[in-house]
Amino acid sequence: MNVTRGFTGRPRVHNAGLPPGQYDAGDDWPVLSAEVTPDLAPADWTLRIDGLVAEPRTWDWEQAHALPASAYEGDIHCVTSWSKFGVRFGGVSLDTFLEAVRPDPAATHAVAYAHTGYTANLPLADLTGGRAWIVWDYDGRPLPAEHGGPARLIVPHLYFWKSVKWIAGIRVLDHDEPGFWEQNGYHARGNPWEEQRYSGD
Numbered sequence: 001m002n003v004t005r006g007f008t009g010r011p012r013v014h015n016a017g018l019p020p021g022q023y024d025a026g027d028d029w030p031v032l033s034a035e036v037t038p039d040l041a042p043a044d045w046t047l048r049i050d051g052l053v054a055e056p057r058t059w060d061w062e063q064a065h066a067l068p069a070s071a072y073e074g075d076i077h078c079v080t081s082w083s084k085f086g087v088r089f090g091g092v093s094l095d096t097f098l099e100a101v102r103p104d105p106a107a108t109h110a111v112a113y114a115h116t117g118y119t120a121n122l123p124l125a126d127l128t129g130g131r132a133w134i135v136w137d138y139d140g141r142p143l144p145a146e147h148g149g150p151a152r153l154i155v156p157h158l159y160f161w162k163s164v165k166w167i168a169g170i171r172v173l174d175h176d177e178p179g180f181w182e183q184n185g186y187h188a189r190g191n192p193w194e195e196q197r198y199s200g201d
């Protein structure tokens, strides 16, 4: 394990390095939102998983927090070319939610959608295997509203536009259905290591 120190002196456990065409944003965390930050209280937040699943379900804030906790510590990469190393998010693994609804064997993709209407499509395989989380803590504190609080999806191995803020639900599908940015020319999958920024990359 390679431990390095950043400019802040905070130890970084790490490190996969920078994907091609990215720069290290350091301590900055830019806010990228296509919509106005919603005023969404934890008491009004829900997560629904439905579509091609055996048992569609909705969790409220308390029910989601009663699930086993899981954290992500690592890097995030925005398609606008900033990356951020060693961030810490706390929440619940998406595997835990998906195990409860039991996706149909024919399911291949999903659309994640926000309480605001923003959408992102993902292969189901990118949402399973300990690689996606519903998170409400950042650095041990409640996730700020502008960054998707009270709760957002994170899929940190893909470009960060897939990590839907103010997550409201996930619809499981047997086909790919382009989301907000994907309808506007962005790549269907968005793997930063293969620089899948735009459709055709």
Ligand SMILES: Nc1nc2c(c(=O)[nH]1)N[C@H]1C(S)=C(S)[C@@H](COP(=O)(O)O)O[C@H]1N2
Binding pocket: 029, 030, 031, 032, 033, 034, 035, 078, 079, 114, 116, 118, 146, 147, 148, 160, 161, 162, 163, 164, 165, 166
């Ligand atoms: N609901 C919603 N989620 C979103 C977005 C958005 O505009 N709306 N932007 C995406 C993009 S392009 C990025 S890079 C990240 C930005 O997250 P941040 O603002 O916390 O840095 O959120 C993603 N999730």
Ligand SMILES: [Mo]
Binding pocket: 032, 078, 079, 080, 160, 161
């Ligand atoms: Mo982004």
